[in-house]
Amino acid sequence: MANENKAQERVLMKGNEVLAEAAMRAGCRFFFGYPITPQTELAAYMAKKLPLIGGTFLQAESEIAAINMVYGAAAAGARVMTSSSSPGVSLKGEGVSYMAGADCPGVIVNVERGGPGLGGIQPSQSDYFQATRALGHGDFYMPVLAPSTVQEMADLIYDAFDLADEYRTPTMILADGMIGQMMEPVLLPPERDPESLPAKPWATSGHGNKREHNVINSLYLSPDKLEETNFERFERYEQIKEKHQRQELMECDDAEIVVVAFGAASRVARTAVREARAQGIKCGLLRPITLWPFPTKAIDQVIEGGATKFLSVELNMGQMVQDVQLAVNGRATVDFFGRTGGVLPTPEEVLEAIKTVAAGEPVQQSAAPGAVGSLLPHPQHRKSSYERGE
Amino acid sequence: MADFNHEMLCVLSGFGGQGLLFAGKIMANCGLIDGRQVSWMPSYGPEMRGGTANCSVSLSDDAIGTPFITKPTALIAMNQPSVEKFAASVQPGGSIVIDTTLAMNGAEGVQLADDVTVAAFKATEIAEAEGLKGLANIICLGKLWSLDNFCEREVVDAAISKCVPPKRQHLLEPNLRAFQLGIDA
Numbered sequence: 001m002a003n004e005n006k007a008q009e010r011v012l013m014k015g016n017e018v019l020a021e022a023a024m025r026a027g028c029r030f031f032f033g034y035p036i037t038p039q040t041e042l043a044a045y046m047a048k049k050l051p052l053i054g055g056t057f058l059q060a061e062s063e064i065a066a067i068n069m070v071y072g073a074a075a076a077g078a079r080v081m082t083s084s085s086s087p088g089v090s091l092k093g094e095g096v097s098y099m100a101g102a103d104c105p106g107v108i109v110n111v112e113r114g115g116p117g118l119g120g121i122q123p124s125q126s127d128y129f130q131a132t133r134a135l136g137h138g139d140f141y142m143p144v145l146a147p148s149t150v151q152e153m154a155d156l157i158y159d160a161f162d163l164a165d166e167y168r169t170p171t172m173i174l175a176d177g178m179i180g181q182m183m184e185p186v187l188l189p190p191e192r193d194p195e196s197l198p199a200k201p202w203a204t205s206g207h208g209n210k211r212e213h214n215v216i217n218s219l220y221l222s223p224d225k226l227e228e229t230n231f232e233r234f235e236r237y238e239q240i241k242e243k244h245q246r247q248e249l250m251e252c253d254d255a256e257i258v259v260v261a262f263g264a265a266s267r268v269a270r271t272a273v274r275e276a277r278a279q280g281i282k283c284g285l286l287r288p289i290t291l292w293p294f295p296t297k298a299i300d301q302v303i304e305g306g307a308t309k310f311l312s313v314e315l316n317m318g319q320m321v322q323d324v325q326l327a328v329n330g331r332a333t334v335d336f337f338g339r340t341g342g343v344l345p346t347p348e349e350v351l352e353a354i355k356t357v358a359a360g361e362p363v364q365q366s367a368a369p370g371a372v373g374s375l376l377p378h379p380q381h382r383k384s385s386y387e388r389g390e
Numbered sequence: 391m392a393d394f395n396h397e398m399l400c401v402l403s404g405f406g407g408q409g410l411l412f413a414g415k416i417m418a419n420c421g422l423i424d425g426r427q428v429s430w431m432p433s434y435g436p437e438m439r440g441g442t443a444n445c446s447v448s449l450s451d452d453a454i455g456t457p458f459i460t461k462p463t464a465l466i467a468m469n470q471p472s473v474e475k476f477a478a479s480v481q482p483g484g485s486i487v488i489d490t491t492l493a494m495n496g497a498e499g500v501q502l503a504d505d506v507t508v509a510a511f512k513a514t515e516i517a518e519a520e521g522l523k524g525l526a527n528i529i530c531l532g533k534l535w536s537l538d539n540f541c542e543r544e545v546v547d548a549a550i551s552k553c554v555p556p557k558r559q560h561l562l563e564p565n566l567r568a569f570q571l572g573i574d575a
Contacts, residue, residue, distance in 0.1 A: 010422060010425075011422075012415075012418055012419055012422045012428065012430070037434070038434055121434070121435055122435065177434070178431070178457065178458075181431065181432060181434045182429055182430060182431045182432075182457050183415070183418060183428075183429070183430040183431075184428060184429050184430070184454075184457075185421075185422050185427075185428050267454075267455050267456045267457065268455065268456040268458075269455075270453070270455040270456075271455025271456050272455075274455065344456070344458055346456075346460050347455065347456055347460070348460070
């Protein structure tokens with residue numbers, strides 16, 4: 001019985017439930033949502049537990065209603081969140097854009113499933129573009145954190161609330177059905193009293209005529225004024241890019257090939273990279289924890305360390321690979337391997353892709369920006385399909 | 391093929407309602423109590439509402455990569471489709487427990503890897519005869535434990551105690567008895 005003290009503190013919980021528990025511990029007292037697989041355990045946990053600590057759980061009539069309730073609570077200075085899965089997150093897009101425009105902090109959780117449309121309910125990462133580029137209309141980004149373990153579900157949602165408040169921005173946890181549904185041991189973060197959190201002097205929280213009234217608004221009819229607010233917001237984005245890039249590097253010190261993967265795909269990649277190492281391939285794993293800002297400094301670091309080949313492994317048809325290409329900027333080759341629709345690649349498939357890249361075979365076909373066709377998995381990678389759960 | 395061996399990679403599979411996810415949870419708690427790395431990954435599709443249901447449980451001393459197990463070291467199969475789907479993927483030297491009450495053909499006709507131990511017996515029948523209806527899952531878990539000691543016995547007892555909800559403490563003794571029946575079967 002090794003490590004007995006630590007074992008005493010760990011609890012075995014589902015990823016979705018951990019998101020809820022850790023959010024409450026971070027001081028979240030308002031949750032508005034609508035059920036959807038594979039995210040529902042989060043809302044169910046909140047429904048049970050949030051009222052017990054004086055919080056408000058409300059199952060809204062729709063995702064659109066839920067995000068607008070989040071907007072309202074955020075405007076009033078509350079720590080607030082909503083959660084959904086891919087199709088439901090699309091519905092929240094307008095509200096998130098309004099929150100960004102009005103500089104309202106809040107946490108949005110997406111436990112991704114396959115798409116487009118209603119898609120399926122198995123794990124997917126096909127909302128990467130939506131999360132990192134354009135969840136709603138207008139000139140904005142938001143920090144996007146991608147947990148790969150149940151422990152990180154706790155750690156990252158805790159951080160997400162702080163990041164949201166510090167920079168007055170909606171912030172997303174981009175998880176997937178695998179991390180949401182699985183149980184792993186977790187050390188839960190300490191509980192925080194919402195009263196102890198930094199004050200929000202900008203919030204519309206009532207003032208009893210003791211100060212000027214605050215305005216929360218995203219409408220600016222003067223282009224100059226709107227441009228000014230956008231400029232100001234992008235200065236904050238620059239600070240986030242500078243201070244908050246996060247990643248995990250595994251076996252990257254002497255790596256010639258670097259696999260880039262996040263969330264569920266990084267779990268499969270981890271197994272494959274270990275095996276590649278065991279077979280003598282100088283291969284490492286770069287796991288982005290922040291998807292926006294993308295960890296460009298880490299890409300620089302591994303290139304300076306001698307990496308000449310990158311392989312982006314994703315549960316989609318090739319989305320993050322574009323950020324890898326932008327960060328690599330021609331200094332190394334960039335290839336892609338992915339499965340889509342809720343299919344998870346096996347470690348064997350990823351290992352095969354690593355070996356192909358190691359052999360330099362598909363490198364001449366490596367994806368150039370805009371060359372969508374070249375992002376398709378190489379045919380030999382598509383042969384062995386692992387049909388999970390059937 | 392590459393070998394991605396962890397110390398214990400178990401697939402538990404059967405019909406929804408047979409309690410395989412619960413049995414997997416007990417196994418995962420054994421790892422938790424032992425201070426090991428653990429993952430428990432269920433099927434969460436329409437299966438859990440009445441079709442075939444399965445879960446993957448990994449117990450390891452290293453950080454666990456993919457929680458979906460493609461090459462198990464152990465398998466509990468409580469219906470024939472589960473045998474057909476997973477038995478051939480069990481690694482050499484692995485263990486398979488089959489409840490032949492429903493999986494009547496056992497591992498017949500399945501190409502098994504070398505040195506795989508198969509324990510095929512009528513767990514559901516035993517459960518019903520012993521007044522332990524619904525606990526064939528735990529009987530199978532006991533049998534698997536007797537083939538592949540994935541933890542110490544008192545750890546299993548502690549894990550079972552932990553998994554039986556406080557409101558259903560009257561089920562604790564039957565669960566412990568079912569586990570012992572599996573070992574003896």
